[in-house]
Amino acid sequence: MRVRMAPSPTGPLHIGTARTSLFNYLASRHAGGTYVLRIEDTDVARSTAEFEHDIIDNLHWLGITWDEGPQVAGGDEVGAFGPYRQQDRMERYAREADRLLASGSAYRCWCTPEELDAVRRHQEQAKEPPRYNRRCLNLSDAERAAFETANRPSVIRFRVEPETIRFDDLVRGEVEFDNSLLGDFVLVRNDGSPLYHFVVVVDDEAMEITHVIRGEDHLSNTPKHIALIRALGYREPRFGHIPLILNPDRSKMSKRKSQTSITAYREEGYLPEAFVNFLAFLGWSPGTEEEIFTLDELTERFDLAKVHKGGAIFDRDRLDHLNGVYIRALSDEQLALRLRPWVPDAIADDDLLLVVPLIKERLVKLGDVPDLIGFVWEPDDVVAAWYGPDLLHPKKGGPDEARAALERALVVLTELDDADFAADLLEQRCREAADDAGMKAGDFFSPIRVAVTGRTVSPPLFASLELLGRDRSMARVEAALRKLPVAAG
RNA sequence: GCCCCCAUCGUCUAGAGGCCUAGGACGCCACCCUUUCAAGGUGGAGAUCAGGGGUUCGAAUCCCCUUGGGGGCACCA
Numbered sequence: 312m313r314v315r316m317a318p319s320p321t322g323p324l325h326i327g328t329a330r331t332s333l334f335n336y337l338a339s340r341h342a343g344g345t346y347v348l349r350i351e352d353t354d355v356a357r358s359t360a361e362f363e364h365d366i367i368d369n370l371h372w373l374g375i376t377w378d379e380g381p382q383v384a385g386g387d388e389v390g391a392f393g394p395y396r397q398q399d400r401m402e403r404y405a406r407e408a409d410r411l412l413a414s415g416s417a418y419r420c421w422c423t424p425e426e427l428d429a430v431r432r433h434q435e436q437a438k439e440p441p442r443y444n445r446r447c448l449n450l451s452d453a454e455r456a457a458f459e460t461a462n463r464p465s466v467i468r469f470r471v472e473p474e475t476i477r478f479d480d481l482v483r484g485e486v487e488f489d490n491s492l493l494g495d496f497v498l499v500r501n502d503g504s505p506l507y508h509f510v511v512v513v514d515d516e517a518m519e520i521t522h523v524i525r526g527e528d529h530l531s532n533t534p535k536h537i538a539l540i541r542a543l544g545y546r547e548p549r550f551g552h553i554p555l556i557l558n559p560d561r562s563k564m565s566k567r568k569s570q571t572s573i574t575a576y577r578e579e580g581y582l583p584e585a586f587v588n589f590l591a592f593l594g595w596s597p598g599t600e601e602e603i604f605t606l607d608e609l610t611e612r613f614d615l616a617k618v619h620k621g622g623a624i625f626d627r628d629r630l631d632h633l634n635g636v637y638i639r640a641l642s643d644e645q646l647a648l649r650l651r652p653w654v655p656d657a658i659a660d661d662d663l664l665l666v667v668p669l670i671k672e673r674l675v676k677l678g679d680v681p682d683l684i685g686f687v688w689e690p691d692d693v694v695a696a697w698y699g700p701d702l703l704h705p706k707k708g709g710p711d712e713a714r715a716a717l718e719r720a721l722v723v724l725t726e727l728d729d730a731d732f733a734a735d736l737l738e739q740r741c742r743e744a745a746d747d748a749g750m751k752a753g754d755f756f757s758p759i760r761v762a763v764t765g766r767t768v769s770p771p772l773f774a775s776l777e778l779l780g781r782d783r784s785m786a787r788v789e790a791a792l793r794k795l796p797v798a799a800g
Numbered sequence: 801g802c803c804c805c806c807a808u809c810g811u812c813u814a815g816a817g818g819c820c821u822a823g824g825a826c827g828c829c830a831c832c833c834u835u836u837c838a839a840g841g842u843g844g845a846g847a848u849c850a851g852g853g854g855u856u857c858g859a860a861u862c863c864c865c866u867u868g869g870g871g872g873c874a875c876c877a
Binding site for chain 1: 805806814825826871874
């Protein structure tokens, strides 16, 4: 089994491309086959090195590897079926186009885009199917000679035979198309550059691809490819069309309506193993009720025949949940390492590690870390600016209750020396203080929480105090006290 | 418009004719735990399997029609 993934470097790695890459990876690895990466850069105007870099880099990030093709962006190509960039295969496309011309399966067309447009509009008005009218196929020798001597630019069109094309799709079963409904599509532009439908067929043959696994958006294009394959005398690969990933409105996932770039998810702090697990379940399931799988476990279970036929909406809530599951499964050391890019460099590794237990079960994405625990490394005045005096009020109470709690808390903090400044002792003393004040523990803790963390929601209070240390904790409580209006009388 | 594909809780899905008074997960609701928020635990609401016809002793599962949704019909990929 030889499969390929052929991303086009005309944009950053797209969710859909990533999922198709994953399914190709799983199918080939499961079967012990070969996975080829081919860069589909026939659209020179829109292809860039940056996008190629983004695609390869993010595939690596997901843990997807391949056997042939460029292994790193801009790097050397590996494999005996190269080149793996279409820009480097131009002679071959030209040669195959000539063969088609010579056999009569293709012909030159001198129609201008304007003429084609006019024809199309006319067909639409007449409610006819919009397809090429074969004007240039039926040119007289004299007309053709005139165009040629005038050196007028021409495209090469494939002459589509009116025939029924049938194939056995790997996920959909028997599918049938009537090619008489197809127009003669363009193989080569008038500047000599080949188009997608043509190169994809030439490349798959050259690379001896046996299984073409791609998105459902290519299902209707497949009869074109099969017709071309036959005209060129190639071997026909098996085709498998996997369902699309959808926007919430059930249309094909697009960047207008959803976040489609893998980089963006990566930067938000999704774990690649969670992301891969999530992607795999978009359109596939192992048929059991387990749902946490590593890439290797997915490889072991994967079966193209079990892929769904219907499209799947990208569900962020589910992704978030899965990411949390993976984060919680990490050891503190591993999580600290993963968190590093989202934490200021000034924070020492040891201090970062100390923070992890407080936030581990609260993290949805790695990028949430500054929001959850940033108060530890932000300066006191910055934290103080996060809240207004009203936030210091306990749920049942106003400034007086807030002041009472903060003043008593300050006494507790003052009485403990650095050596005793530990969460359990702090809690014990604060509970006693709350008792003395005749306040419920929760109401007593609330103003302290806001004073120290700047938020009403935070990691456990006393562990936070311990982490912050005596001096900074006291400073923050004092600052909070200054925010409160002076006591009446 | 034409062609093709698809159709189980809001979402991802289990389901290959009797195991289905349709299971799980996310989300939602309630309760428990609890210093807040999470995490965790328990329970709940939520799908007459899009609708209608067949086939069969028996259909979510097979067939047909309808409806709905999607994709494709470029000198984009």
